[in-house]
Amino acid sequence: MKLIQILVRVFGGFLLLIVFGCASNFATSPASQTHISAIIEPLPSANGISLSYQFDQPVDNFSFQHKARGIRKIAWTVQTPNVELIDDAVRSLSGPLNQIAFSIRPENQWFDGDPGLVVLGNGVVFDMDYILVDENSFSTSIFVNAPEATLISNSLDVALSSEPHEIVNPKGFAYLGDSNLVERNLSTIVAAREFEAPLVSLLDSLLVDITNYYANLLSREITHQPKIFLFIEEDQPLGFKGFVNGNIAAIHLQGKPWLEYNDRALNQLANYIQHEAFHMVGGRLENDVDTRQRSVWLTEGAAEYFSRKLNSEGSIDYSVSIQTLFDRCLALIASQPLTKMELPTEARIPPICGEFLVSIVPLLLDDPESLTSIWSEMLKPGSRHGTKLSVSEFYEVVERRGDKRYEGIAALLLNTPGLARWQKIAEALNDVGVEISVTREQLTTAEGTRLIHKLLAQHCRGPRAFRTEGSVLIMITPDCSGGFHDEARVIEIESHPLANVAAWVEQFTLRCSRNESVRFLLQDGSEISPQCSY
Ligand SMILES: [Zn+2]
Incomplete structure (x- = not known):
């Protein structure tokens, strides 16, 4: 324990030196640059933080250093009159001000996607990156004013006093909460x-x-x-x-x-930690070329692949055949290109499709350990790739190791619409001796499922899902504005039994292309006819 404390101190000191070193060596900002003190305080109700920007000369607008992808719209409220916050910019409608304040409170402990701030017990975890102001126009110091609270981040762990505490190296997440409730294990x-x-030490040693x-x-x-x-x-x-x-x-x-x-429950949590720990250790795709939409299959696919590999180290066999990954991916995306899926958010890109794509690399290279060595090559600090992974570099390394087909196969799944591509993918794998097959029935069923999902996405807001029970389709559609019930049990589509997919898919497609409604017959004898257009 003592050794760890010493290491933390030494390491902490090292970080401070670097920061001060940078400040004196690269202090090129003009003398007239406005300085901002950003002051963070917990809200009295402990369900968020207040954030006040104080300027050393009056300011009427500023923008943030990091785009927050809608997070500020959800969680931030302007507290200063006549000031508006639009996307990543702040503007005063009544001339220059000395101070602009916000309260940041996540809606309903918002955990979906990347929330920027969550309430955790009597404290909050917040992303310091989102607080930084555009560094080209301003210099910013961040202070935390929370007497008797504890502040923990990558590089600090302090019990706060009545003096505001400056965060010298604001990066990533920080926890700010009641000192009396915080306990620390190793990690x-x-x-x-x-x-x-025992539960805490179990999770701790697991991580x-x-x-x-x-x-x-x-x-x-x-x-x-x-x-x-x-x-x-x-x-x-x-x-x-x-x-x-x-x-x-x-x-x-x-x-x-x-x-x-x-x-x-513990198993599910362990799987979650396994997947997320891979993201923590296995690097992020950080470059200007890849949008999240373009690259998410690779990071999520690798996290699933390596997490399964870790599982398979034990006595139980967790391995899964390439055919199973292929089938599951096909059922989920059918004719949609993976990077252009029509579903509402990018987060819905199925990780199983990413896992299928990364799992074919060892097969093409005929080396079961190739993905491990490719990934570690891409992460090596001194290498050409540095730790900045990109999709193109991934293709490049696979090709350099002897396979020129991979990018083409990946493109079929990522960018090419249509059902015909599944046969091409299967053929390419058959060529290298990997037994994989696809049936006509499989393709039709997948397309039918996709059409129903698409219709639901168009007509319903809020969470939605569907499942089949025998030959009945159960659609769970709260907040649906298209005339569905909360749970609609469909037995027939367009006068064809649900199970006879091939028969109704054709009519479904035709009617939708003509902007007509589609007839669903329900188990209770009633009908619904949502309008369909695409
Ligand atoms: Zn993930």
Whole structure:
């Protein structure tokens, strides 16, 4: 324990030196540059933070350094009259001001996507990057004013006093919360009192073991030990929510069974940690060429692949055949190109399709360990690729190792619409001796499912899903404005039994192309006819 504390101190000191060194060597900003003090305080209700920008000379507009992809719109409220916040820019409608203030409060503990800020027990975890102001026009210092609270990030862990504390190297997530509720294990920060020590040390050693496994596998040195911020809310149905940014995961456990070591729940959580720990150790795609939409299949696919590999190290066989990955991906995307899916958010790009794409690399190269060595080559600090992974570099390394077909096969799945491509992918794999097949029925069923999903996406807002029970399709459609019930049980589409997919897909497609309605017959004898157009 002492050694760790010493290392943290030495390392912390090292970081400070670098920062001061940079400041004196590269202080090129003009003397007239406006300085901003950003002051963070917890809201009295502990459900968010207040953020006040104070300028050393009056300012009537500024923009943020990092695009927040709609996060500010959801969580930020302007507290200064006559000031508007639009996308990543702030503007005063009544001339220059000395101060502009916001409150940041996530809606309903918003965990989907990348929330920028979550409430965790009596504290908050917030993304410091989103607070930084455009550095070309301003210099910014961030202070935290929260007497008796604890502030923890990658590079600091301090008990705050009544003096505002300056965050010298604001990067990534920070936890700000009640000192009395915070307990630290090696890599788990517990932001609640209710936890049983054995559960915490179980999760803690799990994270450390998994992290070490990936680090060894990929020959990667861990510069920032991954951390979990853990919070539990007992009076909730069993479940968990989590999000990850950089090396920090915030995990919100719900329900009492967590304290009773429910096996199934713990397994699900372990799988989640395995997947996310890969992102923490295995690098991010950081470059200007790849949008998230273009690259998410590679990062998610690799996380799934390596997480399954880790699972397979144990006594139970978790391996899955390439045919199974192929079938599952086909069923989910049918004729849609993976990078241009019509579903509402990019997050819906199925990870299983990414896993299929990365899993064919070892088959094409005829080397089961090739993906591991490719990934570690791409992460090597001194290499040409540095740690800035990109999709193009991935293709390049695969090609250099002896396969020129990979990019073409990937393009079929990523950019090419239509069902015919599945046969081409199967043929390319058959050519290298990988047995894989695709049936006509499989393609038709997948296309039918896609059409129904598309119709639901057009007509319903809010969460939606469907499942089949025998030859009945159950659509779960709360908030649906298209005339569906909360749960519609469809037995027939366009006068054809649901099970006879080939028969109704043709009519469904025809009617939609003519902008007509599609007839669904329900189990109770009623009908619904949502309008269909594309
Ligand atoms: Zn992921």
